[in-house]
Amino acid sequence: MTTKLAIIYYSSTGTNYQMAKWAKDEAEKQGAEVKLVRAPELAPMEAIEQNPAWKEHFEATKDVVPEAKVDDLEWADAFIISAPTRFGNVPAQIKQFFDMAGGLWAQGKLVNKVASAMSSAQNPHGGQEATILNIYTTMYHWGAIVVSPGYSDDAIFAAGGNPYGTSVSVDGEGNMKEDVEGAVRHQAKRTLEVATKLNQ
Numbered sequence: 001m002t003t004k005l006a007i008i009y010y011s012s013t014g015t016n017y018q019m020a021k022w023a024k025d026e027a028e029k030q031g032a033e034v035k036l037v038r039a040p041e042l043a044p045m046e047a048i049e050q051n052p053a054w055k056e057h058f059e060a061t062k063d064v065v066p067e068a069k070v071d072d073l074e075w076a077d078a079f080i081i082s083a084p085t086r087f088g089n090v091p092a093q094i095k096q097f098f099d100m101a102g103g104l105w106a107q108g109k110l111v112n113k114v115a116s117a118m119s120s121a122q123n124p125h126g127g128q129e130a131t132i133l134n135i136y137t138t139m140y141h142w143g144a145i146v147v148s149p150g151y152s153d154d155a156i157f158a159a160g161g162n163p164y165g166t167s168v169s170v171d172g173e174g175n176m177k178e179d180v181e182g183a184v185r186h187q188a189k190r191t192l193e194v195a196t197k198l199n200q
């Protein structure tokens, strides 16, 4: 049976979108059926328009990447969730999406889904680890099986050594400071390997 992976991300300025796209590319190479979906934007246009990079990214993706639906959670065997830090926590857009899953959760339909998370911040210690752990808290409540990378591949060291999930820092221009593509690809592959074993 083909393993189904939902990659759910939120991104204001493109970093987490890029990580999500690397994960999608790798998962498809591994033979998974992949849905790449974005948490619906909640910010008002006045706020988005004040930040040219945010506006540009929003316009570039709004008609290209489908919005995440709770049905995607039911459909998937595994999730990869990628979100920038907001003061060490998840963006409201991701939290709102999680909060929409109450019905599925109450019916036990999220139990034994495989989950793994990625994050970014402006500073190297700006809250990436806390953000990933906050995502995992929700996953534990769902009864999902969290697959963290640990130190299971050399690519994790090259990316900065975050064992909870791939994370990156971004400079003032929005460029990624660490080389995380290999770690993202490894995380996607590992998540799928576990999900595929569970689905056998």
Ligand SMILES: Cc1cc2nc3c(=O)[nH]c(=O)nc-3n(C[C@H](O)[C@H](O)[C@H](O)COP(=O)(O)O)c2cc1C
Binding pocket: 010, 011, 012, 013, 014, 015, 016, 017, 084, 085, 086, 087, 088, 120, 121, 122, 123, 124, 125, 126, 127, 170, 174
């Ligand atoms: C409301 C808000 C809070 C943020 N909090 C932090 C923070 O505490 N530390 C930090 O290093 N970066 C912080 N950032 C920077 C973002 O995490 C950064 O812009 C993001 O990781 C870039 O990812 P994206 O391109 O996918 O949007 C914050 C940004 C916003 C808008």
